[in-house]
Amino acid sequence: MIEISEVRKSFNGWPAVSELSLTIKNGEFVVLIGTSGSGKSTLLKLLNRLLEPDSGSIRLHGKPVVEHSPEQLRRRIGYAIQSVGLFPHWTVEQNISAVPVLLKWPKAKIHDRVSELLELLHLSPEKFRHRYPDQLSGGQQQRVGVARALAADPDVLLMDEPFGALDPVTRASLQQELANIHKLSGKTIVLVTHDIDEALALGQRIVLMDHGRIVQQGTPRDFLLTPENEFVREFVGQSDVGIRLLGLDKIAGRVRGEPPIPGEPIRSSSTLREALSAFITRKAHSLPVVDEQGQAAGVLHFSDLLEAPR
Numbered sequence: 001m002i003e004i005s006e007v008r009k010s011f012n013g014w015p016a017v018s019e020l021s022l023t024i025k026n027g028e029f030v031v032l033i034g035t036s037g038s039g040k041s042t043l044l045k046l047l048n049r050l051l052e053p054d055s056g057s058i059r060l061h062g063k064p065v066v067e068h069s070p071e072q073l074r075r076r077i078g079y080a081i082q083s084v085g086l087f088p089h090w091t092v093e094q095n096i097s098a099v100p101v102l103l104k105w106p107k108a109k110i111h112d113r114v115s116e117l118l119e120l121l122h123l124s125p126e127k128f129r130h131r132y133p134d135q136l137s138g139g140q141q142q143r144v145g146v147a148r149a150l151a152a153d154p155d156v157l158l159m160d161e162p163f164g165a166l167d168p169v170t171r172a173s174l175q176q177e178l179a180n181i182h183k184l185s186g187k188t189i190v191l192v193t194h195d196i197d198e199a200l201a202l203g204q205r206i207v208l209m210d211h212g213r214i215v216q217q218g219t220p221r222d223f224l225l226t227p228e229n230e231f232v233r234e235f236v237g238q239s240d241v242g243i244r245l246l247g248l249d250k251i252a253g254r255v256r257g258e259p260p261i262p263g264e265p266i267r268s269s270s271t272l273r274e275a276l277s278a279f280i281t282r283k284a285h286s287l288p289v290v291d292e293q294g295q296a297a298g299v300l301h302f303s304d305l306l307e308a309p310r
């Protein structure tokens, strides 16, 4: 558990984080979102002691972070940032294994871990492990940065716009990978993003910040259905709320157990938002649905977007 209590941090007399309190449960996926300069990155850096608060306290697993040794913090908290911060004179392998080496893991274990992480982040180990950062694209560097954060299997992951420089296809696939990592590992993840769709897709709880304070926090559905003020409404994009709500639900919950119909099938794991897009582009009123194994799973009708069939 991470307990942030009345934390304040100023730079040159200007508050970046103001009297902020927030508790993050073990295994929770929290997304920090907000306007530029609202204090998101500062808050993340206060959690792993890259910055110290002017006042207030931060506890990790019941103990103030100031009482954790630097080694404990490095082991327990992984940190990935948009600007990556890879060591330029180290190979990909050396960069990823920085913390395991500090923790004196055996060589063979480190080698295997690097291969495993590169594969997880869709980088071929043979091709990439001996390259230097300047021999990688921006997006590949970002992925190595995420691999480095995961290397020592920390129980808390802090991610500051980790997918910022990626094209939409790679971004969506790594978002999916991160959601899987979260589901399988039960890690606590705190992710900063500017992208409301990324926040809605990944966060169990979204925390919206402005001027160093929390404006609203809640589930993705709370944000879309009960924005507390005009600022929140504007942030979630009032005109797209309906579409974004469809993005929160999967086809699986709406599909009817009817015999297969002809046409290109859509997967039951897709969102209703994807289904809407398919209805419109195919000018269809109903779509055949298949499960993850490609087996017929029923039919989705356009009206099912509004409510589950009875």
Ligand SMILES: Nc1ncnc2c1ncn2[C@@H]1O[C@H](COP(=O)(O)OP(=O)(O)OP(=O)(O)O)[C@@H](O)[C@H]1O
Pocket (backbone or CB within 6 Å): 011, 012, 015, 016, 034, 035, 036, 037, 038, 039, 040, 041, 042, 043, 194
């Ligand atoms: N090292 C620093 N020295 C001086 N001011 C700083 C420093 N770091 C951050 N700030 C200021 O603190 C405020 C909060 O910055 P922070 O980087 O936390 O915002 P952010 O919400 O992450 O912004 P963005 O979304 O643009 O990355 C900003 O006004 C910024 O200029």
